[in-house]
Amino acid sequence: MTKNPFKALVGADRDAYFWIKKKFGLGEYQMGALVWFSGLVIGILLGVWIG
Numbered sequence: 001m002t003k004n005p006f007k008a009l010v011g012a013d014r015d016a017y018f019w020i021k022k023k024f025g026l027g028e029y030q031m032g033a034l035v036w037f038s039g040l041v042i043g044i045l046l047g048v049w050i051g
Contacts, residue, residue: 021031 017031020026020034026034
């Protein structure tokens with residue numbers, strides 16, 4: 001087990017990124033668009049919920 005929680009979080013995030021990329025056969029630009037779009041949706045939902 002990793003003692004540094006930041007390293008554990010980054011490692012899990014990296015593993016999830018590469019798993020999604022491999023599972024759907026996406027390229028770098030497609031993954032960038034997916035990350036950007038998901039961040040946009042989460043931001044809008046948080047804005048509506050908080051506001």
